Amino acid sequence: MDRFDRIYRLHSLLSNHRYPVALKKIQENLECSRATADRVIETLRDYLDAPLEYDRKANGYFYNQSSSCKRYELPGLWFNAEELHGLLICQQILQNITPGILSQQIASLEQRIAEMLSRENSPQPVLADKIYFPSIGRRLSDDGQFKRIATGLFSGRTLQIHYRSRGDNVITKRTIFPQKLVYYRENWYLVAYCHYRNQLRLFAVDRIFAVQVQDNVIKVIPQKQLDEFIHASYGIFSGKAEQIAILEFSKERAKWVAEEHWHPEQQGKWLEDGRYQLSLPFSDSRELIMDILKHGSDVEVIAPGFLRQAVKDKIMAMKRIYD
Secondary structure (H helix, E strand, O other): OOHHHHHHHHHHHHHOOOOOEOHHHHHHHHOOOHHHHHHHHHHHHHHOOOOEEEEOOOOEEEEOHHHOOOOOOOOOOOOOHHHHHHHHHHHHHHHHHOOOOOHHHHHHHHHHHHHHHHHOOOOOOOHHHHOOOOOOOOOOOOOOOHHHHHHHHHHOEEEEEEEEOOOOOOEEEEEEEEEEEEEEOOEEEEEEEEOOOOEEEEEEHHHEEEEEEEEEEOOOOOHHHHHHHHHOOOOOOOOOOOEEEEEEEOHHHHHHHOOOOOOOOOEEEEOOOOOEEEEEEEOOOHHHHHHHHOOHHHEEEEEOHHHHHHHHHHHHHHHHHHO
16 A cells, blocks of 8 residues: 555545544554554645644544534545546546547546656556457547537537438438437447437437537436437337347357346346347347347347348348358
């Protein structure tokens, strides 16, 4: 445990005790000698201006909060070493899932965390060498419009956007009320109320361009309605789920699928022969079919019939290619 951790731990110990804390207990909590405990006490009292006093009668140290109108807290933004390492990991995750997006702000955060670690003689791990984030299918590579979208979302402002649909490549001008950013399968999506459609819609951020943040305040959609829109159906497709897919996985694949999360309302059960049955709601079957096909011959669609037929048609079309 380094000096920084001991200061942090002593502050927490004194803040959580109503009565004076004996020096022996402080040594045990800080895992140090008496001399080291004395130095930590001196640092907290003399350099960090803590209202730390010694009660001779009780033979212990305490915070004298009566001299101040508010509870004493460590000055500035303080973290222990483990929390700083956690921040570094979060920073590394953010940097890898959104390369190019908010890069300047992320680099600034990384530098500040590194400075806090170096001041306390805590070794800074080179996380880029210790964590690997493989990326497949990522589309957004810069923050050209992302910052404006985030500004509108976090400030509660309306956005005017030009949106290029992926299917027919048609460009439409929209006025939208941003509600939530969603990161799904390596890509960003924006849930927003679309004035053009008069309903909640899901926009792929990489298809949005020419964003303008308006002065007027957004229409806020109730959280329950947002959750129903986002989570009701399967995958990224929104809308009320009207079908239940029943899939059965082979014994070899069952031990993996049984631990996987496909949908918040999924239901699974083990079959007597060791196979695993998974049931989940869906509305649009396109993404579900892709996820079924990736399991190859280790999965069978039991119901509904049209989904079973759709998967069979895909398999036959694939077979014709290789024939």
